[in-house]
Amino acid sequence: MLIAATNMSVTHGSTPVLRDVDFQIEKGEIVTVIGPNGSGKSTLIRALLGVLTPSSGHIARAKGLRIGYIPQKLAIDASFPMTVRRFLSLPRWISDDLALRALERTGVAGLEQRQMSDLSGGQFQRVLLARALLSEPDILILDEPTQGLDHPGIVAFYELIEEVRRDLGCAVLLVSHDLHVVMRASDRVICLNGHICCQGIPSVVQNAPEYQALFGISDSSTLAIYEHHHDHSHDENGCCHD
Incomplete structure (x- = not known):
């Protein structure tokens, strides 16, 4: 259990x-x-x-x-600069290698320097999933x-x-x-x-x-x-x- x-x-x-x-x-x-x-x-x-x-x-x-968790809604202010790479390191900094492996696992490798506010809905959810998986839940x-x-x-x-x-x-x-x-x-x-x-x-x-x-x-x-x-x-x- x-x-x-x-x-x-x-x-x-x-x-x-x-x-x-x-x-x-x-x-x-x-x-x-x-x-x-x-x-x-x-x-x-x-x-x-x-x-x-x-x-x-x-x-x-x-x-x-x-536990890895993806909330129902996560609003990110479009006027606030937040790259995918930075987002993955909140609240605890992670290595570039760990970030890349998480993004590869969810099929969105290559988005590290994209702004979170510029992602499509599907990309956004996959980045959230990548972050949730960082702890190997x-x-x-x-x-x-x-x-x-x-x-x-x-x-x-x-x-x-x-x-x-x-x-x-x-x-x-x-x-x-x-x-x-x-x-x-x-x-x-x-x-x-x-x-x-x-x-x-x-x-x-x-x-x-x-x-x-x-x-x-x-x-x-x-x-x-x-x-x-x-x-x-x-x-x-x-x-x-x-």
């Missing part, structure tokens, strides 16, 4: 945002959290990162756990990492995540709205709406009544776009319902 939430609830003021969340992430698996707007997805990520303290329950992390946490990308860019980014998982052996926790891609790019899917409605392998979640009630999807189209060969075996009936 790398990280686990047990009977975790989070309240903002007097407003409950998450309640009775139970799940854990194992080494090497890709877990995707889906849910409608306001379902508590980003709150879940912030709690797992330790930014928010649960109002009840608890979160356990493996000793010495290294045990788990990579990504909160809506493909916002603003077109469909080919989204598919390419998820293919890159799959390569990173395979090469580094790290786990991946992904929050996404890209149902048509992540339902095939994931080993396990968690459907969230203030609580865990259902979870399991993609084909099981897709057929769960809770999933269909939230997203109005009842056919196999969500599984047809991105071919992914799972590295782990799962119980075909592994969907948990409240």
